[in-house]
Amino acid sequence: MHFFSKLIKPLLALAAAGLMLQASQGCTEAKAPAAAAPTAAPAPKPRAPGEGPRVIPLDVTEKGYEPSPISLNKDEPVKLVVTRKTDHTCATEIIMKDYGINTPLPLGEPVEIAFTPNKAGTLTYGCAMGQMISGTFLVE
Template sequence: MPFFSKIIKPLLALTLAAAVLSGAQGCFKDTKPMTESSAAATTAQPAAKPGEPRTIALSVTEKGYEPSPISLKQGEPVKLVLTRTTDNTCATEIILDEYNINTPLPLNQPVEVTFTPNKTGKLVYGCAMGKMLSGVFMVE
């Protein structure tokens, strides 16, 4: 029995601790595939008035930046209105490297970020932890 007490019990305790910690909230990426209807919903945004940036509301939830992906047009100014609704995330700011954007997102306070996409393609933004939580703009 000494072998069981010295080796197996600590291993069982570590396994239990790992199981508990893996269920904890924090940075994670929702890996559910996007359906056609949810993809269409993220692209159906009202057009901006002439001379004004297109306004897009984004929420930062336990699932990440929502909605995503969002379609943008090259050369069309965009105003993001981001609201972080949870403390159970590492996404406490938005990082958009290509446009030198690193803006804190205080809890439950809308924050505006404005930029104009200057090239087409996939534009990834996310948290400061290497964009572990991220969102995508598809620039046409």
């Protein structure tokens, strides 16, 4: 019996550590490193009529939505091409409440989302869990 108790305690500790590690990989708020403060890209130049929407690639990674923030022009059509590149996130869909967008993001498949920002300011988008994982558009 003494042999089994010496064997079981380390196995239980290892199993508990594994469960805690798995739980920590779930939906956690993505935080940028303290030294790398996000900077907004310069405002894009308006597109000529007939050029079509501005295409913006957006990835979902372990760090969240990247890049963010992204500068947009008010009343300029936009086509997001969103690709979820990780399973270690709760951002399995993208939600933009202001535009009625709630789109699933299958792993590894680019998803196109078209919209036109119609008011200046900060537009927030994010995951379905109260936008715990989120990003922003700066609309000028």
